[in-house]
Amino acid sequence: MKTIFLLSLFACNQKEKATTSTSNSNKANEELKKGEKKTAPEQKNISKTTVKSSEAPKPADIWVQEVGLSTPESVLYDAKKDRYLVSNINGNPTAADDNGFISVLSTDGKVENLKWIDGASDKIELNAPKGMAILDDKLYVSDIKSVRVFDLHTGVQKTSIAIKGASFLNDVVSDGQVVYISDSGMNPDFSASGTDAIYRIYKEGKHEKVVADKSFSKPNGLAIHNSNIYMVNFGGAEMRILNPKGETTKTHSFPKGSLDGIELRSDGSAFVSSWESSSVYLRKTDGAIETVVSNVDAPADIGWDAKRNRLLVPLFKQNKVLIKTVAAHSQ
Ligand SMILES: [Ca+2]
Numbered sequence: 399m400k401t402i403f404l405l406s407l408f409a410c411n412q413k414e415k416a417t418t419s420t421s422n423s424n425k426a427n428e429e430l431k432k433g434e435k436k437t438a439p440e441q442k443n444i445s446k447t448t449v450k451s452s453e454a455p456k457p458a459d460i461w462v463q464e465v466g467l468s469t470p471e472s473v474l475y476d477a478k479k480d481r482y483l484v485s486n487i488n489g490n491p492t493a494a495d496d497n498g499f500i501s502v503l504s505t506d507g508k509v510e511n512l513k514w515i516d517g518a519s520d521k522i523e524l525n526a527p528k529g530m531a532i533l534d535d536k537l538y539v540s541d542i543k544s545v546r547v548f549d550l551h552t553g554v555q556k557t558s559i560a561i562k563g564a565s566f567l568n569d570v571v572s573d574g575q576v577v578y579i580s581d582s583g584m585n586p587d588f589s590a591s592g593t594d595a596i597y598r599i600y601k602e603g604k605h606e607k608v609v610a611d612k613s614f615s616k617p618n619g620l621a622i623h624n625s626n627i628y629m630v631n632f633g634g635a636e637m638r639i640l641n642p643k644g645e646t647t648k649t650h651s652f653p654k655g656s657l658d659g660i661e662l663r664s665d666g667s668a669f670v671s672s673w674e675s676s677s678v679y680l681r682k683t684d685g686a687i688e689t690v691v692s693n694v695d696a697p698a699d700i701g702w703d704a705k706r707n708r709l710l711v712p713l714f715k716q717n718k719v720l721i722k723t724v725a726a727h728s729q
């Protein structure tokens with residue numbers, strides 16, 4: 399129910415946005431100021447723990463805002479080209495409006511190309527881009543019921559893979575061999591469609607269903623570790639670990655739900671974003687859960703810059719991206 403409420407709220411926000419874009423940008427400023435104030439104690443806590451391993455001061459947060467991002471769903475660290483990619487739904491998450499776009503940010507948070515890949519182009523089909531993953535030299539982007547495939551270097555659209563039976567494709571991840579995609583199983587009005595599933599796409603474009611299970615309750619973020627699939631759900635507060643056959647081997651709970659993005663560090667610890675708590679959790683390998691980012695409204699599909707220990711947090715409703723350095727993993 400909560401999810402539906404949040405999403406209805408989103409739908410209302412979108413309507414509002416169409417008529418009050420100027421006041422919204424003022425509001426965004428006010429909210430940012432509030433957010434900065436609120437995050438201060440949290441930053442203090444984090445620096446306390448980092449002091450043990452490093453005397454260097456923690457780098458300041460970088461806010462990418464008022465640059466034209468529009469309903470940013472996902473941020474991906476492109477290690478190959480050392481840059482950040484941001485998927486922008488630009489409107490309703492289920493509208494086939496061909497106006498979605500992908501932005502390129504430098505690692506210092508500057509917009510290098512706001513509409514690097516742009517649905518407005520006749521050569522690009524892109525409605526409501528969400529999760530992204532890189533495999534070889536291709537960028538895979540989920541787009542409602544299809545996966546769009548682009549050349550990572552030129553942004554040229556290579557192909558489009560329709561996933562029959564899917565209703566709300568969401569996160570995309572690659573293990574270097576194949577690509578996995580979650581279907582959150584939602585209708586255009588965000589009610590449950592019952593198609594909750596995880597799919598696998600092979601390099602040559604062939605795809606198959608790994609597992610379908612309504613009880614997943616809106617599977618959203620995906621990550622891969624040691625061939626296992628980690629999945630968090632938007633309709634609940636759980637992280638499942640599945641083997642490559644799609645069988646659940648473990649389930650872990652988080653304090654609050656409406657979980658969206660997940661990124662794993664090399665030791666298996668997991669960053670998970672939660673709309674319900676407006677935060678990003680870190681679940682350590684011993685099972686302890688701490689909050690590493692707080693007071694972020696609608697933190698969607700987070701990214702992880704492993705080179706710089708930075709979390710990349712898209713604020714879905716505020717058209718912003720937060721780039722935040724977190725403690726290196728020493729635990
Ligand atoms: Ca187009």
Ligand SMILES: [Ca+2]
Pocket residue numbers: 487488489490493495496497498525526
């Ligand atoms: Ca759109």
